[in-house]
Amino acid sequence: xxxxxxxxxEISVVEKEDVTLDCVYETRDTTYYLFxxxxxxxxxxxxxxxxxxxxxxxxxxxxxSWNFQKSTSSFNFTITASQVVDSAVYFCxxxxxxxxxxxxxTGTRLQVFP
Amino acid sequence: AAxxxxxxxxxxxxxxxxxxxxxxxxPRHDTVxxxxxxxxxxxxxLISFYEKMQSDKGSIPDRFSAxxxxxxxxxxxxxxxxxxxxxxYFCASSLTSAAYNEQFFGPGTRLTVL
Numbered sequence: 001x002x003x004x005x006x007x008x009x010e011i012s013v014v015e016k017e018d019v020t021l022d023c024v025y026e027t028r029d030t031t032y033y034l035f036x037x038x039x040x041x042x043x044x045x046x047x048x049x050x051x052x053x054x055x056x057x058x059x060x061x062x063x064x065s066w067n068f069q070k071s072t073s074s075f076n077f078t079i080t081a082s083q084v085v086d087s088a089v090y091f092c093x094x095x096x097x098x099x100x101x102x103x104x105x106t107g108t109r110l111q112v113f114p
Numbered sequence: 115a116a117x118x119x120x121x122x123x124x125x126x127x128x129x130x131x132x133x134x135x136x137x138x139x140x141p142r143h144d145t146v147x148x149x150x151x152x153x154x155x156x157x158x159x160l161i162s163f164y165e166k167m168q169s170d171k172g173s174i175p176d177r178f179s180a181x182x183x184x185x186x187x188x189x190x191x192x193x194x195x196x197x198x199x200x201x202x203y204f205c206a207s208s209l210t211s212a213a214y215n216e217q218f219f220g221p222g223t224r225l226t227v228l
Binding site (some may be wrong): 033035037043044045046047050052091095099100101102103104105106107 | 145147149155156157158159162169170172202204206208211212214215216217218219220221222224
């Protein structure tokens with residue numbers, strides 16, 4: 001069965017620190033897609049990144065970077081030089097090749113203090 | 115750019131009442147998804163529609179029904195409301211029904227059942 005685990009319930013850092021949010025997934029499909037979404041205090045869900053199971057290349061977008069490792073079924077998210085505006089709940093999600101519904105992890109609440 | 119529109123943004127109902135939530139997808143998006151996010155929880159998939167047909171179904175109570183109309187907007191109808199139905203209800207849309215497509219989420223409808 002498919003499952004997404006975000007073991008870190010809450011992380012607190014001081015501005016400018018680097019922080020990594022962990023995501024471990026389970027699936028029996030060989031074709032699947034992984035996503036990260038951000039939910040700021042205002043409540044909306046903001047798409048950050050999608051990665052397919054055949055592309056293990058890491059990605060960097062500004063202060064954000066993602067590390068996908070199939071060997072450990074992990075898709076971790078790092079924020080470099082964190083800012084107060086990064087404070088939000090971050091969800092990792094999975095969709096399998098035969099369905100497009102998203103299976104979310106329980107989320108990690110990141111608090112960045114000035 | 116146009117985003118997913120949900121109405122109403124906030125809704126307060128009494129137990130056993132009915133509620134209708136509306137979702138207007140991004141133009142040219144033919145697939146709509148509904149998710150329910152309870153307080154402090156991750157979003158849970160309810161149901162999805164592709165080209166006005168139900169494409170997938172998740173943990174949606176029998177008291178709930180949904181449909182997608184010819185203009186691709188969707189409505190989630192909820193009857194015999196219970197206290198446990200209080201949640202943030204998200205609608206998302208995607209360009210087509212495929213696991214690799216990112217889902218763009220609306221701002222959500224916050225339903226409170228008293």
